[in-house]
Amino acid sequence: MSQYAGAGPTVHDPTTLPSDDNVNNYTFCVELKGSQWFLQKGKMIAYYGSIDFNGIGHGRLDRLVRTSFHSPLHASDWVVAEGSGKMLLADRAFDVNSYDLEDGNLTIRSGNLLAFQPTLALKQSIVPGFLTLIGTGKFVAASNGPVVFMEPPIRVDPQALVGWADCPSPCHHYDHGYMTGLMGGLRAMTGLGGASGEEHQFEFVGAGTVLLQSSETLMAEQATGAVPQQAGVPGSGVPSTGPSQQAGVPRLPGQLGDLQRRFGL
Amino acid sequence: MFRLQGSKVLAVEMTGDAVKAKNGSMVAYDGQMAFKKLSGGGEGIRGMVTRRITGEQMTVMEVRGQxxxxxxxxxxxxxxVGLQGDKLFVESSNLLATDGGLRTGTSFTGLRGASQGNGLFTTTVEGHGQAAITSDGPAVVLRVSPQFPLSVDPGAYIAHQGNLRQSFQSGVTFRTLMGEGGGEAFQIRFEGDGLVYVQPSERNTIAGDV
Known part of the structure; x- marks a missing residue:
């Protein structure tokens, strides 16, 4: 970056700050002209002009929230910024980037989303821990290292996944050959005999884009709020009442099935 | 002469003059250097006592050589940061090095310091020369002028210089107490003429959860 050329730092003021663009890799500038933005609490670092920050519960914002915020239990983590001026957003010195959606959809890990325009609707994803944005507009997301865009079919490491757009097929993939049987179970449980740590991936197929961060360090999870306690809702903790489902001992991650089931008992 | 090598290493070329730097921050040198610990930041007995009392302690060494x-x-x-006779206010933990000719001291910050969780005092650097300050992520330098006042999150503030008035802004309302606050309840407002340095990351502050 030019400001490290030794010539001294670049000084910004409201006229030189970009409008809805990155100031540097870690800071994003949003211009408000009487408009509104949703942002996660505590991600604003500085602003020029007069901007108000109000919690989602603010009565005046009811209409806005009704049209573009569909995650009622998530509300305490988000605020609405409105007014006019320029506002800088950043998140724990992570890389931030803005993305444009054109009448599209994108699902993103909840900890990575920083801010979005109210023309987009935010919804809680069926996949626990993820949020879905639908509509047209701009949003800002943080990632640990720059984001890479990949085309499915692809299998990705769970920790590197940031989100995906337009491809509704996220599923688990296990390296069965390596994990099944008694030895496989021992390897997975104890790490002895060479567990590579890559026996489990997320798989995406179909048309769309998958977003990956260039690091396997997850960002702190943002509570997405509890899902309704109903049968059939993933992550709700309510056991499904199907004959094939065994609502029993919680499984360890990567474990394929209970021993007794494997032996057909 | 201060120069950045990459963005995380400071190179200082010296011809017999001195710089003050945070204790233990030297990573390499060539030529002839002498490192001397400065008790009390080289501010004399009075400075030493002030720093002890204010909690704005810094352990500084003087590096002199060729x-x-x-x-x-x-x-x-x-x-x-280049200083032409003006004053830089910076948290002692963010100050890495200053030209030997710059004077350092402490000053009272009032509520701003309290909101940052950094205590009520801050370090000042004044004179003619260069200083190097550290930040979590590259700092953004924002100019404040009379027509453009600036509000900054206390957790992201690292330093400011020039002729600035700061005031403490609080948006605490009954909503905050009910857990429905705006999340940005405390801000420092800067007015006047000068520069403010903010980092793209927020320290944990008492305001963080409000």
């Missing part, structure tokens, strides 16, 4: 000396601190980003 050659190049490189400084770094926990891989944090380094920002150069």
């Amino acid at each position: 050659g190049t000396c490189w400084f770094a601190d926990r891989a944090s980003e380094i920002n150069l």
Whole structure:
């Protein structure tokens, strides 16, 4: 970056700050002209002009929230910024980037989303821990290292996944050959005999884009709020009442099935 | 002469003159260098006592010699600040190095310091020369002028220089107490003429959860 050329730092003021663009890799500038933005609490670092920050519960914002915020239990983590001026957003010195959606959809890990325009609707994803944005507009997301865009079919490491757009097929993939049987179970449980740590991936197929961060360090999870306690809702903790489902001992991650089931008992 | 090598290492070329730097921040040098610990930040007995009392302690060494000396601190980003007779206010934990000719001291910050969780006092640097300050992520330098006042989150503030008035803004309302606050309840408002340095990351502050 030019400001490290030794010539001294670049000084910004409201006229030189970009409008809805990155100031540097870690800071994003949003211009408000009487408009509104949703942002996660505590991600604003500085602003020029007069901007108000109000919690989602603010009565005046009811209409806005009704049209573009569909995650009622998530509300305490988000605020609405409105007014006019320029506002800088950043998140724990992570890389931030803005993305444009054109009448599209994108699902993103909840900890990575920083801010979005109210023309987009935010919804809680069926996949626990993820949020879905639908509509047209701009949003800002943080990632640990720059984001890479990949085309499915692809299998990705769970920790590197940031989100995906337009491809509704996220599923688990296990390296069965390596994990099944008694030895496989021992390897997975104890790490002895060479567990590579890559026996489990997320798989995406179909048309769309998958977003990956260039690091396997997850960002702190943002509570997405509890899902309704109903049968059939993933992550709700309510056991499904199907004959094939065994609502029993919680499984360890990567474990394929209970021993007794494997032996057909 | 201060120079950045990459964004996380400060190289200082010296010809017999001295710089003050955070204790233990030297990573390499060539030529002839002498490192001397300065008790009380080289501010004399009075400065030493002031720093002890105010809690704005810093352990500083004086480096003097011929050659190049490189400084770094926990891989944090380094920002150069040029001072032409004006005063830089910076948290002692963010100050990496200053020209030997610059005077350092402490000053009262009032509520702003309290909201940052950094205590009520801050470090001042004044004179003619260069200083290097560290930040978590590259700092953004924002100009404040009479027509453009600036509000800053206390957790992201690292330093400011020039002729600035700061006031403490609180948006605490009954909503905050009910857990429905705006999340940005405390801000420092800067007015006047000068520069403010903010980092793209927020320290944990008492305001963080409000």
